[in-house]
Amino acid sequence: MQQELKSELTKQLILDNAFNLFYKSGFKSTSIDKIMKATTLSKGAFYHHYKNKKQLGLEVITLKVEKRVVNGMILPLKQTGNAFNILENVFLNRLKSFPFFEKQHGCPMNNLINEIGDHEVAYQLALKNIVENWKLSLMTLIERGQAEKTIKNTLSSKAIAVYLISAFEGIRGIRKLYNDDLILDDYLLGLSIYLQQVKY
Amino acid sequence: MQQELKSELTKQLILDNAFNLFYKSGFKSTSIDKIMKATTLSKGAFYHHYKNKKQLGLEVITLKVEKRVVNGMILPLKQTGNAFNILENVFLNRLKSFPFFEKQHGCPMNNLINEIGDHEVAYQLALKNIVENWKLSLMTLIERGQAEKTIKNTLSSKAIAVYLISAFEGIRGIRKLYNDDLILDDYLLGLSIYLQQVKY
DNA sequence: ACAAAAACATACTAACTGGTGTTTTTTATA
DNA sequence: TATAAAAAACACCAGTTAGTATGTTTTTGT
Numbered sequence: 001m002q003q004e005l006k007s008e009l010t011k012q013l014i015l016d017n018a019f020n021l022f023y024k025s026g027f028k029s030t031s032i033d034k035i036m037k038a039t040t041l042s043k044g045a046f047y048h049h050y051k052n053k054k055q056l057g058l059e060v061i062t063l064k065v066e067k068r069v070v071n072g073m074i075l076p077l078k079q080t081g082n083a084f085n086i087l088e089n090v091f092l093n094r095l096k097s098f099p100f101f102e103k104q105h106g107c108p109m110n111n112l113i114n115e116i117g118d119h120e121v122a123y124q125l126a127l128k129n130i131v132e133n134w135k136l137s138l139m140t141l142i143e144r145g146q147a148e149k150t151i152k153n154t155l156s157s158k159a160i161a162v163y164l165i166s167a168f169e170g171i172r173g174i175r176k177l178y179n180d181d182l183i184l185d186d187y188l189l190g191l192s193i194y195l196q197q198v199k200y
Numbered sequence: 201m202q203q204e205l206k207s208e209l210t211k212q213l214i215l216d217n218a219f220n221l222f223y224k225s226g227f228k229s230t231s232i233d234k235i236m237k238a239t240t241l242s243k244g245a246f247y248h249h250y251k252n253k254k255q256l257g258l259e260v261i262t263l264k265v266e267k268r269v270v271n272g273m274i275l276p277l278k279q280t281g282n283a284f285n286i287l288e289n290v291f292l293n294r295l296k297s298f299p300f301f302e303k304q305h306g307c308p309m310n311n312l313i314n315e316i317g318d319h320e321v322a323y324q325l326a327l328k329n330i331v332e333n334w335k336l337s338l339m340t341l342i343e344r345g346q347a348e349k350t351i352k353n354t355l356s357s358k359a360i361a362v363y364l365i366s367a368f369e370g371i372r373g374i375r376k377l378y379n380d381d382l383i384l385d386d387y388l389l390g391l392s393i394y395l396q397q398v399k400y
Numbered sequence: 401a402c403a404a405a406a407a408c409a410t411a412c413t414a415a416c417t418g419g420t421g422t423t424t425t426t427t428a429t430a
Numbered sequence: 431t432a433t434a435a436a437a438a439a440c441a442c443c444a445g446t447t448a449g450t451a452t453g454t455t456t457t458t459g460t
Contacts, residue, residue, distance in 0.1 A: 006457085007407075026315060028228040031447060042409045043449085049407090053448070105318050110373060114314035115226060117376040118305050128377035156389050162374075163367055163390025170370030171362070173310060176317040177328035189356050190363025197397035207437075231417060242439045243419085249437090253418065407456070417446065424439070430432090 011049050013039050018056055019064040023108045027057060027116050054120065061126040065109050069130050074137045083145030084199055087138075091164060091191060095171075096184055103181070107172040114173070135161045142198075149200050160198055167191065211249050213239050218256055219264040223308045227257060227316050254320065261326040265309050269330050274337045283345030284399055287338075291364060291391060295371075296384055303381070307372040314373070335361045342398075349400050360398055367391065 017038040021030040032053060036046050050056045076090045105111070109130060116123045138161035145151030171187040217238040221230040232253055236243050250256045276290045305311070309330060316323045338361035345351030371387040 004406095010407080026228065026319070028226065029319075032449085033447080044410070044453095045408050047449070106314060110370075111314050113373045113376060114306060114311050117373065119226070119229075124377050131374060131377060155393055156386070159386045159389035159393065161390075162371070162383060162386035163394065166370030166374060166387055166390075167363055167367035168370065169373060170310075170366030170368065173313045173317065173369060173373075174331060174362075174366060177313060177324050177331060183362060186356070186359045186362035187366055189359035190361075190366075193355055193359060193397055194363065194394050197393055210437080232419085233416080241437095244422095244440070245438050247419070402460085403458100404460105405456100405458075407454100409454070410452085411450100412452100413448105413450075415447080415449105417444100419445105420441105420443075422440085422442100424437100426437070427435085429434090 007049065010041070010045065013041070014046060014049060014056070015059060015064060019060050019108070022057075022060060023105055023111070027112060032056075054122065057116070058122055058126055061112065061123065061130070065112065065127075066130050066133075069109055069134060074134055077137050077141045082150050083141050083148060084150035084195075087141060087145070087151075087164075087198075088195055091168065092188060092195070095168075095188065096181060103175055103184075106176045107169055110169040110172055113169075131165065134165060138164065145200075151198055152200050155198065163194070164191075167194075207249070210241070210245065213241070214246060214249060214256070215259060215264060219260050219308070222257075222260060223305055223311070227312060232256075254322065257316070258322055258326055261312065261323065261330070265312065265327075266330050266333075269309055269334060274334055277337050277341045282350050283341050283348060284350040284395075287341060287345070287351075287364075287398075288395055291368065292388060292395070295368075295388065296381060303375055303384075306376045307369055310369040310372055313369075331365065334365060338364065345400075351398055352400050355398065363394070364391075367394075 014035065018030070018035045021035055021038060025034075032043060032046055035056075036043050039045075046056075050059075072094070073090065076094075077086060079086055109127065112123070113127050117127055118124065135158070139157040142151055142157035142160055146153035146155075146157065167187070167190075171184065175181075175183055214235065218230070218235050221235055221238060225234075232243060232246055235256075236246050239245075246256075250259075272294070273290065276294075277286060279286055309327065312323070313327050317327055318324065335358070339357040342351055342357035342360055346353035346355075346357065367387070367390075371384065375381075375383055
């Protein structure tokens with residue numbers, strides 16, 4: 001029983017370090033050696049717990065990346081209250097409060113989508129799954145707003161959801177190219193124009 | 201004189217193959233060996249023409265990637281005619297007509313932004329330069345539309361430009377995760393809602 | 401106390417990485 | 431046609447890669 005716990009702890013240690021290094025340096029640039037050096041464990045320990053790098057990558061996506069998106073972007077949508085205000089809050093106020101490191105290195109999910117999203121079907125599906133969850137949660141919120149007349153009910157909830165996600169992921173990539181937040185201000189102003197059109 | 205021409209031709213051959221492989225397999229996954237195997241020239245030939253992989257990467261960005269964006273997204277903005285219609289045409293009608301390969305592998309610029317945009321200042325600047333050109337051209341068109349009263353003149357041209365670009369790059373990444381164009385239809389509908397708000 | 405199993409470490413391989421130095425071939429020109 | 435210079439071929443380097451084989455230590459059930 002204690003062994004299982006230790007095994008789980010070690011896997012978490014590997015997973016955490018892998019996520020951080022994938023995020024900072026990219027998936028392909030990060031070797032197993034570098035990850036295990038970060039854990040201060042050996043390569044043998046890695047291959048005891050994981051079959052190969054691909055399996056690790058998949059677990060990083062489904063366990064670490066997904067959790068981040070769920071906590072940061074999906075759960076906040078599920079609050080009670082004015083649906084339009086929640087939408088506005090999550091998309092308008094969250095971005096600028098990101099820590100510097102996350103502005104500089106973009107969105108972990110978007111980085112993976114663009115680096116390996118078209119390289120392996122398994123990665124593609126795991127990443128798509130996160131996007132679909134996000135999209136569906138957004139649609140649920142938008143449809144609630146439409147029912148409650150805080151969001152225009154003539155508009156397709158799916159279309160709004162997809163466009164909001166696209167722009168959000170897009171700007172997180174583009175922000176990497178700049179050294180300050182001015183480009184984020186322009187994005188946020190552009191987004192607020194969009195939200196005006198969406199508001200009931 | 202004829203020698204200079206041949207040298208230029210060889211560089212172009214390397215550049216073309218490098219761009220294609222970077223696009224298909226990513227920057228870091230593509231080795232000099234693979235590029236030169238594709239040209240049927242030797243590795244020595246590569247190092248005769250280029251200092252290192254980084255220099256090649258920069259030339260691919262400034263000569264190949266930039267040209268693609270200029271031809272595909274920037275020059276079409278400079279047509280005469282109703283500015284709003286031009287905006288609508290370029291963003292609404294262009295995307296779905298992309299060849300299958302380019303839907304599957306996303307935007308070459310966006311791929312590079314997310315893979316190496318935060319790894320080297322030189323890459324960062326070269327990529328930012330393209331985005332800035334695009335942004336300024338969009339702003340010029342939008343401001344023309346505002347003067348000609350086809351685009352609402354109360355809105356910030358820069359904000360609209362940045363939001364349009366963000367969403368466009370975002371969806372080109374997300375599309376990689378899907379196997380059909382349904383997600384593009386949602387994006388386009390979401391975009392058309394945005395354009396409604398922008399229209400005079 | 402002991403055997404089995406799990407957790408981890410060490411040492412290694414074979415292929416591949418970007419890059420260098422040298423030799424051979426091609427080309428322009430005198 | 432001789433020659434100098436450019437272009438390309440070739441062999442090679444040191445470092446890194448994912449992955450393996452085999453060892454040692456720790457935990458666990460009996």
